[in-house]
Amino acid sequence: DSGVTQTPKHLITATGQRVTLRCSPRSGDLSVYWYQQSLDQGLQFLIQYYNGEERAKGNILERFSAQQFPDLHSELNLSSLELGDSALYFCASSVTPGTHGRNEKLFFGSGTQLSVL
Amino acid sequence: ILNVEQSPQSLHVQEGDSTNFTCSFPSSNFYALHWYRWETAKSPEALFVMTLNGDEKKKGRISATLNTKEGYSYLYIKGSQPEDSATYLCAFGGDSGGGADGLTFGKGTHLIIQP
Numbered sequence: 001d002s003g004v005t006q007t008p009k010h011l012i013t014a015t016g017q018r019v020t021l022r023c024s025p026r027s028g029d030l031s032v033y034w035y036q037q038s039l040d041q042g043l044q045f046l047i048q049y050y051n052g053e054e055r056a057k058g059n060i061l062e063r064f065s066a067q068q069f070p071d072l073h074s075e076l077n078l079s080s081l082e083l084g085d086s087a088l089y090f091c092a093s094s095v096t097p098g099t100h101g102r103n104e105k106l107f108f109g110s111g112t113q114l115s116v117l
Numbered sequence: 118i119l120n121v122e123q124s125p126q127s128l129h130v131q132e133g134d135s136t137n138f139t140c141s142f143p144s145s146n147f148y149a150l151h152w153y154r155w156e157t158a159k160s161p162e163a164l165f166v167m168t169l170n171g172d173e174k175k176k177g178r179i180s181a182t183l184n185t186k187e188g189y190s191y192l193y194i195k196g197s198q199p200e201d202s203a204t205y206l207c208a209f210g211g212d213s214g215g216g217a218d219g220l221t222f223g224k225g226t227h228l229i230i231q232p
Contacts, residue, residue: 002160033219042121043206045219058219090160105151105163
């Protein structure tokens with residue numbers, strides 16, 4: 001158990017809908033990352049928050065947004081969903097910002113499997 | 118777009134044999150190279166984080182080496198056991214210059230240990 005909690009584990013929805021994925025980082029970790037794992041793709045970095053502030057942005061679509069709350073949990077909002085958004089979404093956490101991935105191993109949650117029908 | 122390649126894509130190894138696989142990454146703007154083990158139905162788990170050229174890390178029967186000048190890392194597993202069956206991911210931490218941060222992951226090497 002990594003200590004990172006993601007809910008829900010599975011989510012089935014229809015095209016055009018909006019969903020919210022939730023992540024609670026490990027106790028003491030200030031940094032939260034969101035990754036998307038699509039079929040035949042490696043884990044794609046979406047966005048990172050550190051202590052409530054957006055730290056870095058990757059390949060995140062404009063239809064997606066995220067935030068980190070004062071209690072450090074984070075939510076990833078996906079709107080106007082398309083079939084291609086079906087994927088496994090991971091949250092990960094680390095203690096420090098870990099600029100460019102230096103010196104900080106990530107602790108991953110178990111993921112949310114999103115199916116858009 | 119950063120290119121992180123892992124080979125082979127999949128590997129079948131007999132229990133007790135040793136094996137290794139490769140991660141190739143850009144040799145410029147390097148900051149860190151991570152290895153993760155991802156078992157089926159679980160979440161990826163960090164094995165190593167390496168930051169210096171020539172780094173060697175070891176954890177039990179698993180070890181890794183790093184060559185940042187030529188842009189590759191090897192992961193070695195000695196005396197493979199069934200519990201080593203997993204997908205092994207490498208991830209490159211570098212400055213893409215495009216403003217994006219975070220790790221760039223390879224697609225992984227899927228290792229199956231046959232008893």
